Amino acid sequence: MTAxxxxxxxxxxxxxxxxxxxxxYSISIAAELAGLHPQTLRIYEREGLIDPGRSAGGTRRxxxxxxxxxxxxxxxxxxxxxxxxxxxxxxxxxxTRQLHAEIARLKAAHRRTTGPPSSAxxxx
Numbered sequence: 001m002t003a004x005x006x007x008x009x010x011x012x013x014x015x016x017x018x019x020x021x022x023x024x025y026s027i028s029i030a031a032e033l034a035g036l037h038p039q040t041l042r043i044y045e046r047e048g049l050i051d052p053g054r055s056a057g058g059t060r061r062x063x064x065x066x067x068x069x070x071x072x073x074x075x076x077x078x079x080x081x082x083x084x085x086x087x088x089x090x091x092x093x094x095x096t097r098q099l100h101a102e103i104a105r106l107k108a109a110h111r112r113t114t115g116p117p118s119s120a121x122x123x124x
Contacts, residue, residue, distance in 0.1 A: 022064075023054075023060075023062060034071055047087070049069075049073055049086060
């Protein structure tokens with residue numbers, strides 16, 4: 001988040017970058033950011049589509065990652081999927097992310113054991 005405001009002839013600029021997984025938003029703010037009703041967020045939580053963090057007092061705290069997921073859920077419902085279908089799509093997307101991470105890890109391990117690819121000239 002970047003904010004700036006003039007202060008005399010100088011410009012004051014504040015820059016704050018939060019961890020996208022950190023729960024910052026109350027349910028009402030998260031619902032507004034996602035364009036949903038707060039009750040819809042409670043339903044999505046009950047259905048296991050979203051799992052917001054909780055404050056020490058038990059209040060739901062939604063992260064930027066949660067807001068992004070809510071927007072994705074909204075897009076999927078707009079495409080005609082029901083909650084069970086959305087749950088399946090989200091699970092498959094998570095599995096795909098895990099597999100891509102595993103592939104990257106295996107490639108890095110392979111490079112460490114075999115060294116960089118050689119650039120030997122081709123022989124006729």
